[in-house]
Amino acid sequence: MTIGHRGAAGYETENSIPSIKKAIDLGVDAIEIDVFKIKSGEVVVFHDDNLKRLAGFDVHIEDLTLEDLNKVQLKNGSQIPQLHQVLDIIDNKVRLNIELKGANTAEPVHAIIQDYITSKNWSTESFIISSFKWDELKKMRALDKNVPIAVLISEDPLNALDLADELKAEAINPHYKKLTGVNVEVIQERGFKVYPWTVNNPEDIQLMKDFKVDGIISDYPDRVHANVENLQPAL
Template identity: 60%
Template sequence: MLKRISIFMIFITFMSCDMKKPLVIGHRGAMGHETENTLASVQKALDLGVDMIEIDVFKIESGEIVVFHDETVDRLANSGGKIEDYNIFDLKQLTLDGGHRIPTLQDVLKLIDNKVALNIELKGANTSDRVNFIMDYYIREKGWSPENFIISSFNWDELKEMRKINKEVAIAVLTEDDPKDAIPIAKELNAQAINPYFKKLTAKNVSAIKEAGFKIYTWTVNKPQDIMAMKRLDVDGIITNFPERVK
């Protein structure tokens, strides 16, 4: 019996060592622990030692880029309405679950301070120009490394706009369909990665994506057994609400 257990443990150890470690990417910060897309959530992700943090952004009525996921504030805030219809003064009056505020993109950049990479998902329309302006400022004036920015979106037209104004920034194509179908647009955009829904990944389409030259940052993987399955598929990064589970 002891011999069987020893052989099993050696096998598990070998398998663990053989698998490449994917990047640990905190989803909306570390939203399994703190209210999503808040400074507290971003700080928690940093505390947990992530390699990258993913956030979502909208451009609001007064022109600022703010960090929020939903089209309306109803789910998380003590008020309602479309986030894009808010001006910055009224937005600052909102209180989110847990007593948090909605941060601007600059608030998040100040907190991260170039310590880890930042995946900025363009949720709203007409975000690319202002996001690019802010990134450029932080690279030129605040010492941010260009490689610490990656832009993603389900809105592929918005990604096309970003590529028009910035030929160098890393782009990741988000998709919840068969990720092989994103390969043509990824090539058109000269993207770095395709970010697929983890349940759509198979050994076959992972191979096709990698053969096409793209990294795979998959979302949103929270259960230990799913995390292990993604590691076995040799994905390049795992976006998760619980970064400590990937590590």
């Protein structure tokens, strides 16, 4: 499975509508995005807790109201989208991995995805919920016994096995540099899929394929499809 990281972040400003559209155009199987809940309650698609890197001023995303948000322009000229806007663009064409980046995101995200399941004929399997905030994953599982969950971890991925068991998770999403052929096999034997992030260089993509991971999260999703021997390394 090819998973576009923050859309297609190697080509367009991450988590923006152009990035989402680019990932779909590149033929991904799924798209990964990040979400926060802002001050006025909306769920917005953004990675950093601060706007400085992508919008140029030092403000925390969670301190914004919707009125404030609508005045923010990203470096590519687009706005920070709300989750429902991204869902409308995706239109159930590909699967959506929603990373709960901010605090108190499980409940509003669950409400939104349930609305799309009940009113727009999406399925539970259209989504996968991931987070480094394991307490948010536990909240999500308490709200919904069926929604697919992936446990994010930046250290030894075997340390996520117990939580993955507890949550009846679909997958563990580790940093690709923490993977070996052995620990991938251990995770899969325990019944979990492995979706490593963020794999951009052709040699690393090939290594993940050699490890037989179940999906690859990349800023350059077309490279996952490609014959990696013919690609130049990412800068």
